[in-house]
Amino acid sequence: MAPEVLRNEPSDEKSDVYSFGVVLWELCTMQQPWNGMNPMQVVGAVGFQHRRLEIPNDMDPVIADIITKCWQTDPKVRPTFADIMAALKPLQKLNASSKTVKRVDQSDSTT
Template structure:
């Protein structure tokens, strides 16, 4: 399903529903921004929902980038997966896991 929510600036382009808060604020970006986006994709996979449905792109920018809001994780989501998502969505990028750490966590889940 294609969304018409493409956001672009001199330094950034993409869809705000999947962007890290610091990217939405046009701050420096690194791998940890991709970790945040991965958390949104993981949320989509476990909820089968569209992120921020009902909000327009500018509302998403305000909610995520400036009000520090995050998507709601339903209570029926596996607690380990919910924790991984929350870690990906840490406000401070340096607190988010690396992709190597995420792979380790996901491999452990695979063995359960």
């Protein structure tokens, strides 16, 4: 949850953007956020101490940048979902082209 939600402050789409950043972090790291902390500790750490999850050094820099922007303290400066989609689009194309290369390589090895 976004820090402002944990503090029971007004929230909007930008709070969902923060949460999306956490989900993206989970997908990229295959880890549970704040593992080893109870819910009240997470509320204190995120909502009041402004702590964020650690982004691994080996994470794709584009993804790391998206996550960092999603976790901005001021909700107004977090990206919109349209901004996030625009940033992710090139990665989708890159992934699609790498699958094509793999298919070509695999078909070459079967002949």
